[in-house]
Amino acid sequence: MLCAWPTRADAPRAGVDYLLLGQATSEPTPQRACAPGVLARHQDVLSIAAPAQGWSGEPQAVDVFGVLSGEVRISHGQRQVCGSMHDARTRDSRFRAGVGMVVVPKAGDREPIVVSWARPLKARWVPTLQLGAPSPVQQNDTARLLVRAACIAVAIALALSALMGFATTRDRLFLLYVVVCLVFVLWQAVLGGLSGYPEPWLPVHDRASWWLVGLTAFSEALLLPILWRLNGGDRRWPRSRAWQHAVLWGLVAVGCSVPWLGMPALGTLAAALETLYLLGCVLCLGVGVWALWRGDAQALAGLGALLPWWILVVAEAVGARWLIAYRIEALQVATTWFLMMAAFALNLRLGRLRQQRDEMRQLADTDMLTGLPNRRAGLRLL
Structure with missing residues (x-):
């Protein structure tokens, strides 16, 4: 029979096949009473x-x-x-x-x-x-937590992967994707409550509505232009970039003004952001279908990124019970799918950059008249 005597956790004794951390406590289980100010609201x-x-x-x-x-x-x-x-x-x-x-x-x-x-x-x-x-x-509660934490973990992993892509290509689009992932990580943390788990690491407190609406504005500022590009809007209408920049910086300005809004104005802004996002999805869907009909296979990535959002829109319209019960998890899964489709488009871009690099190297090492290796290629071989 082994007896566990109190020992220092950082100095386990030799020959003992267990490690006892912590010590007995006399602290009671914390009970949090409801403040009158909380109940009044x-x-x-x-x-x-x-x-x-x-x-x-x-x-x-x-x-x-x-x-x-x-x-x-x-x-x-x-x-x-x-x-x-x-x-x-x-x-x-x-x-x-x-x-x-x-x-x-x-x-x-x-x-x-x-x-x-x-x-x-x-x-x-x-x-x-x-x-x-x-x-x-409690099992259902734990499953919800796992879904929320997994979505945030995927976003962080995609951001790290994009950082490695930037180190390889020096393409600033990879850095932009990292910013998108970080914004969505913060948005999901506030939406799902992980901003306060296991202890608050974001100063949300009683300003959760302000944080959520502000981060929603920042998220839409990045999401809508990316959806437009994934669905081929940039390739069909190159002059639309001015409108994309206007939408991006306009929504960023709106997000920065959120802390000074009152609750009625905040509710109005939240409804306006939801309407703007729905209109943006309709526009991107039309552009993606038209681009695909014109033979632009790259628009498939944009249509795929829109798919979960349209499922949520239809479920909201018909009052689906599962959406009411699992709204937070559904939004996070849809966001994660969008980030994965954007990462897929980035990987395609990385493949094209590598192909262009190989073609340029071949042109630099080949004589255009004869098709044989030139002097530069011969010296490198020697």
């Missing part, structure tokens, strides 16, 4: 009633997703907790993608579970609540 309240025969007496887990700004209150009887999506320290550690709580009502008890939150910036962006046994609810 909660306009939406939902009371989850007990079943007809009352609660069964088994633990009940409640998990709330999709509250992008402010805190969520979950209460049952005298117990209540408040948690913010953008600060993991305020949440129950058993729930990582949402704000959750596990309650154990007595058998036959009819006391409802009450959930409240601040009114969302967009009327259609309603939160999703999941009620059930702790194990499946």
